[in-house]
Amino acid sequence: MPPPLPPSLPPHLRRRRFSTAPASHHPPSAARAAEQNCLRLLVRSSTPAAVLQSLAFLLKSGLHSNPLVLTRLFASTASAAPALLEPLVAALLGPSVPIDAFLVNTLIRAHATSPLHSARLRAAAFFPLMLRSAVVPNKFTFPFLLKACAALPGSPGVGLQAHAAALKFGFATDQYVSNTLIHMYSCFGGGFLGDARNVFDRMPKSSAVTWSAMIGGYVRGGLSSDAVGLFREMQASGVRPDEVTVLGVLAAAADLGALELARWVGRFVEREAVGKSVTLCNALIDALAKCGDVDGAVAVFQGMEERTVVSWTSVIDALAMEGRGKEAVGLFEEMKTVGVPPDDVAFIGVLTACSHAGMVDEGRGYFDSMKMEYSIEPKIEHYGCMIDMLGRAGMVEQAMEFVRTMPMKPNPIIWRTLVAACRAHGRLELGENITRNLLNEYPAHEANYVMLSNVYALTQRWKEKSEIRREMSKRGIKKVPGCSVVELDGEVHEFIAGDESHLQWKKIYMMVQEMASELRRIGHISATSEVLLDLDEEDKEGALQWHSEKLAIAFALLRTPPGTQVRVVKNLRVCLDCHAAIKCISQVYNREIVVRDRSRFHRFKNGSCSCNDFW
DNA sequence: CCAATGTTTC
Known part of the structure; x- marks a missing residue:
């Protein structure tokens, strides 16, 4: 990689570069030269500093309303300096800037894929801007737009409008658009799986991508057995599964705990040579482990030529789920030794392992090392692991202390973890108080009622228990059945x-x-x-309970x-x-x-x- | 010049 070019180039260098450009009827004007130069600069900008340097050149050359240059600028900024994207858009995208479809598409994609939540929220808003500016969307617009909507599952209305617009502009039957529609609707959850299925049913099913999108949608929606059923249909229809299809099926197997299926997929991958990528092996490790075949999972891990932090984390999680904390910790250490630095998710794995194996001191050490050795700021999940670990070990006071001193607001998961510890170690009064507060704050959460009801049962307060039951049915809250x-x-x-x-x-x-x-x-x-x-009093036949x-x-x-x-x-x-x-x-x-x-x-x-x- | 499905998380 050559270093980024300085904003102003020595003349001989300019000439040499431009001499390789294809011959055109008009010799490149000075403006065109600056444009090409700027584009080249932007393509190479891979750090925030480089982006700023390119921006300086852009402004100096008066290219701030050139759509081609701006498109490249926003694309580079999104990948190299996410935090700069929004200020740049605000500063440069004025009424004097001519907008074309390419520019808007880039803006939608740049925002939709941004690591910043605030940027993702704005992605879909560039589409109305496009329409206001009388720019006609092209075939690339809707895949970008729909994907942006998929990232906002909280507001499906925007997605519905996007679908309507795709219909209006005649792109709704494009297979890229349809596949993304399936994806988008399945991200909305709940009743929208039916909409996803509608799109799926209307498509010619010749592509593995279409099947994979629907299979993945079912898994995401918790309908893993439907996912498996659809995979069988896919095979019957003769479409060859690709790697992503198999990833979906593995996720379904993991969810269902369907060991035979997970093993079958492992053999299928060998047989059909779908491509045993690192990603696929990671998914296989996870699926085998969640189906109870830890040793199979470890075997896949050991057979891998290349391992990423995800591979290590998957196998550590596998051992943690079995309570094999020592081995999990051993692998975590080995990972560090071979030069794979742990990320925040890997730390969740090793902390969970310590928690399930009662290894409190080790867990504390790892928690401290996150910040000290790896500069990873512990997130609420990591605090959750520590609270769970202390709570399980009966150190309820220390767990409480963790909740009190952690730098973020405890979420319901944290409180429930604490209540579980109280229940397991006879701190019923404390548990009851926490649960009551929780219920006040989240009166719609089913789990809080069940928890309080369980606390009452433990203290044999049957009257209060049935009151809770009544309260639940009055509010129309149903217990998730076992x-x-x-x-x-x-x-x-x-x-x-x-x-x-x-x-x-x-x-x-x-x-x-x-x-x-x-x-x-x-x-x-x-x-x-x-x-x-934990029975419903209304259930009359004891034998069914x-x-x-x-x-x-x-x-x-x-x-x-x-x-x-x-x-x-x-x-x-x-x-x-x-x-x-x-x-x-x-x-x-x-x-x-x-x-x-x-x-x-x-x-x-x-x-x-x-x-x-x-x- | 830009498009679809996807692996680890209290």
């Missing part, structure tokens, strides 16, 4: 607490009862079950050969009673039972759990 998933022969079976929709319900029901009597026989007393089974993981385990015991491993994925955290019961079940039925809950893996074997009751 849901457990078992993958069997490539199919995903879903169980919801108290659900009887599953085909084999009767058999499962009987199995649950048999399990219960077996447990009683060996002396498991579900003394705490009445307390912790089993937690979903028990239903799932009963199903798996029925349907799999003796001695095979049982794997369950749960959307919430395993409750104390289920945890105790599953320990016994693993012994009575002589099965290894692997449960992935919201925060980590539990491997039950011979009556004990890999978490050592520390979770």
Whole structure:
């Protein structure tokens, strides 16, 4: 890379450069020469200082209303000096500047991809400016614009207008535009997945990109099984998946905990040579780990020729989820040794590992080293890890102290972490106070009601508990139902607490009862079950009120050969009673039972759990 | 001169 050219060039250098320009009818005028020079300068501007230098030259040459030069300036600024973008736009984009489509497109893209939130908010606003200036959008405009709207999921109205405009200007059937529409709508979440699907259904499905966009949309919307279903359709239709398709399927597998699917994708990648990029291996590590195959994940990691900080972080997270803190810390150290500097996400990984393994001193050390050794300012997530770590270890006061002294406003996640610590260590009054405050501030958050209700249950205050229930139904707030998933022969079976929709319900029901009597026989007393089974009083039939993981385990015991491993994925955290019961079940039925809950893996074997009751 | 899908996070 040659150094950036100085703002004014020696004459011989100018001549030499311009002599390579294609011959034209008119010899390059002085203005054109300055323009070319400035463009060259801008292309090479990769630091804020270089951008400013180019800007100085631009102003000196009187090019501040030249659209071609401004386009290049804004593009370079966006990538090399994000903070300068907005002031430059404000200073240079006046009524005297002639605007063309290229310039507006560049402005939309530069703002939409900016690391600064304030810039992203403004991206879509350049489109109305374009229309006001009577500039006609071209085929590049809408992909940029729609992508900008996708980054604002909070205001789907802007996206809807953009879609309408694309229709009006006749670009809505362009496949680039359609693919981006699918992406945009799926980013809006909720009911907009249907709009995404509408666009998808109207398209000729010849491109892997279209399928990948829709598959990714389903995953983003939490409909991972639909994503997998769509992938099957894609294969049936004969379109060859590309790397991004596979990334989507891996994300779905990770979400569902579908181990067979994740492994299948691993083999598929080998077989079809989709391209085993670093990114794909990273996704494979993550998916295998989230499906309970840590060793498989580690094997993929070890087989990689090139590893990025994401690869290291993925494998550290994999071990952290299993409570294998020592190994996770070992890998973190190795990463530093081989010269990959940890980023903020990697620190979250190692701190989580310390937290789940009870390694408080190590965790403190890493937290301090963030700032001291790597100049990474801890974010709220890192404070969250520390509070979780101290709380789990029973150091509730120190955790409180962390909340008090941290430099940002605690969010609900922080408070809930603290409440969980209070609950686990008998600080019920403190927990109750925090929860009440939280409920006052966020009366629409379902989790806060459940938390308070649980605190009441622990202190046997049934009246208050049912009052909370009434309050919830009065406000129309629903509890997220506990849901457990078992993958069997490539199919995903879903169980919801108290659900009887599953085909084999009767058999499962009987199995649950048999399990219960077996447990009683060996002396498991579900003394705490009445307390912790978080049931709706309105549910009348006690027999239906089993937690979903028990239903799932009963199903798996029925349907799999003796001695095979049982794997369950749960959307919430395993409750104390289920945890105790599953320990016994693993012994009575002589099965290894692997449960992935919201925060980590539990491997039950011979009556004990890999978490050592520390979770 | 500019366009689509995507990996790690309390």
